Amino acid sequence: MHTLKEVISEQEIQKRVKELGKEISKVYEGEPLVILCTLKGAFLFFSDLVRSITCPHEIDFVRVASYGNSDTSSNTISFTKDIEINIEGKHVLIVEDIVDTGLTMEFLLTQFNARKAKSVKVATLLSKKARREKSVAIDFVGFYILDGFLVGYGLDYAEKYRSLPSINELEI
Numbered sequence: 001m002h003t004l005k006e007v008i009s010e011q012e013i014q015k016r017v018k019e020l021g022k023e024i025s026k027v028y029e030g031e032p033l034v035i036l037c038t039l040k041g042a043f044l045f046f047s048d049l050v051r052s053i054t055c056p057h058e059i060d061f062v063r064v065a066s067y068g069n070s071d072t073s074s075n076t077i078s079f080t081k082d083i084e085i086n087i088e089g090k091h092v093l094i095v096e097d098i099v100d101t102g103l104t105m106e107f108l109l110t111q112f113n114a115r116k117a118k119s120v121k122v123a124t125l126l127s128k129k130a131r132r133e134k135s136v137a138i139d140f141v142g143f144y145i146l147d148g149f150l151v152g153y154g155l156d157y158a159e160k161y162r163s164l165p166s167i168n169e170l171e172i
């Protein structure tokens with residue numbers, strides 16, 4: 001077992017997700033919108049966020065991974081599941097749990113910008129700049145985090161802790 005220290009409570013997360021949902025709904029009102037969940041880490045944030053977005057939208061799922069069982073990026077992104085919806089002419093919102101080095105988001109932006117979407121924007125629950133290697137533009141941010149390896153609310157360490165309702169720092 002590892003020691004966990006709570007850094008963002010379930011209540012704080014739920015409040016912030018609702019605020020983000022309102023903000024996003026205003027931006028896309030009346031526009032064709034596809035919201036993409038980046039598996040696995042974004043699964044809880046995504047499912048709460050889409051329920052607080054009031055404008056009509058489609059959803060789809062993409063699977064990328066680079067951390068494996070480690071707390072540092074392998075710098076190699078495995079892309080094992082693509083979306084199934086055609087995004088041409090539609091606005092795309094990529095939903096992530098965390099932008100850390102930025103490598104994953106840079107990869108996703110390159111992928112989806114190449115597919116003639118009307119726009120491609122990014123929503124992330126957490127943005128951690130201490131280890132940022134690629135500068136990526138993020139449109140909607142839940143919380144800025146200074147440092148530390150985080151688990152819970154979708155985020156894992158070696159596949160553990162994803163189902164916790166709060167965000168916690170892992171003491172390895």
Ligand SMILES: O=P(O)(O)OC[C@H]1O[C@H](OP(=O)(O)OP(=O)(O)O)[C@H](O)[C@@H]1O
Binds near residue numbers: 040041068
């Ligand atoms: O900015 P980066 O340094 O690229 O890190 C962010 C990415 O790392 C995690 O995914 P991971 O590879 O752990 O896969 P997972 O979502 O299945 O946990 C996280 O969910 C992001 O997708």
Ligand code: HPA
Binds near residue numbers: 067098100101149156
């Ligand atoms: O802090 C983190 N926790 C879990 N997964 C991650 N992937 C990038 N950064 C993190």
Ligand SMILES: [Mg+2]
Binds near residue numbers: 155157
């Ligand atoms: Mg992970």
